Amino acid sequence: MITGIAELLKVARRGGYAVPAFNVDNLESVMGVLEACKDYPAIVQTIPRTLSYGGVGSYAAMIKSLYNGNADIAIHLDHGGSLDICKSCLVAGYTSIMIDGSALPFDDNVKLTSEAVELAHSFGADVEAELGGIGGKEESSAQIRYTDPEEARLFVKLTGVDALAIGVGSAHGIYKGEPHIDIDRIRDIASVTDVPLVLHGASGLSNEVLTDCIRAGIAKINFATELRQAFTRGLKEGLKLMPDAYDPKQYLPYAVEQVKQVALSKIKVCAGGAFNP
Template identity: 45%
Template sequence: MTLVSSTPLLTEARKQGYGIVAFNVHTLEMLQAVVEAAEESRSPLILQTTVGTVKHLGIDYIVGAAQAAAKQASVPIALHLDHCQDFELILKCIRSGYTSVMIDQSMHPFERNVEMTKKVVEVARALGVNVEAELGKVGGVEDDIQVSEDMATLADPEECRRFVELTGVTTLAPAIGTAHGIYKGEPNIDFKRIGEIAERVSVPLVLHGGSGIPEAQVKRCVSLGMAKMNVATELKNAFTLSLQKFFSEHPDDLDPRSYMSVAKKTVKQMALEKMKLCGCTNRA
């Protein structure tokens, strides 16, 4: 297979009431691990990279690895650029083979967000590339984007309807009380707001800040219309902690194939658990 647009995958997920997990990957081993998990569980998969990871690894290396994975896989795989504010970088990623992009202008007034999102949609639509945008401000830290708790704002349901209508965006990430990073306590998710947004908006909704949300809350979000859940911090932390543990137990084993294999298994196990949680197993 080749990399596919996430639009039909997410449209089907919302229609059938399950969620697809989008995993932020930073290394080849992380990418391989989530692909193996998707194959094993027969789950559709969204590989996701932040702007920081794009700068760290390079667009061509990321796309090359994702395309190689998609070619060998029997499940559909999409490649998504997460939280990008740079229109030119979005164009580069689309030209290079990304099948989904997020234009994040949520820090600007509604009119500016509409204008920039519409600009990306006009380019992406012709190529069948999915476009995600955000309304409201999700708190926490995502790469170099930092939104303090007092600056986080929830999305207005009626604004969400207008936004989708005005932009033609194919997926929407409304701020509903989740946060990027690991929660200090229970996340304060506004389920009523999700329901009100879902009533007005037919496109798939995206749950940002998916790391560490209690299982029952994830399932409720998915049942209300969240067709995509992003998992970044939890996966990254599991990968790194497994390396720390390996070196504490095997300080003299400096073979990357040894410690990376262990980290890869850890990531794969977490990916399998998240896919089962969102209900996308056996949906490929």
């Protein structure tokens, strides 16, 4: 069924595996992701810029219409920057939202996040928040700021969030140079709070690093850039193979297939080797 992130992630954290969160941009990326996660729980998510591009209601409608998996999924807003965008998504049928107050001072982040929790819970939906900073340029957070464990414990207690994104050295987009992920920090934060922890900017991190992150307490891992690259690669492949085609339904399946294969490879890492897609 289509559910919120809270239950999916609680079970994952207890079980020592992670739930992948896949950013989708269009019908074909939704198709590829849903084909990949038929038998493994996953989160299908969109950033506000995607909603500006394709319409707030479009993605939830496509996901609901195409979902026929055996495993549960969530429909999630990634990096919601205001209560307004959160509310629009909740009305459209999103089962969870992220409120990103990470650029705000601690007290203001607590206030905004608490309001988002009250709003989302009134819809029966769940909330991810962010404390610290993730590098790169995806929506608002642009700087790596390492999350302090004691602040994380307090933040969770004050806000009642269902999942927490933390700054541990990861960045959005394409890494320049070798990223360093602070695994000890993940472990320290996981030791002071039960809330499932979220890793953003996982595209480009090795499977070994991702496995270490999961073992240290990460329960949700976001993949965006690699899926966008996969879609583009598949589209180019399809157009190259059939240069005379004019019906998108002829060449777009190549893009769907590439997205599916990348999503399957990420599911395998998140499952920790216990699952063979």
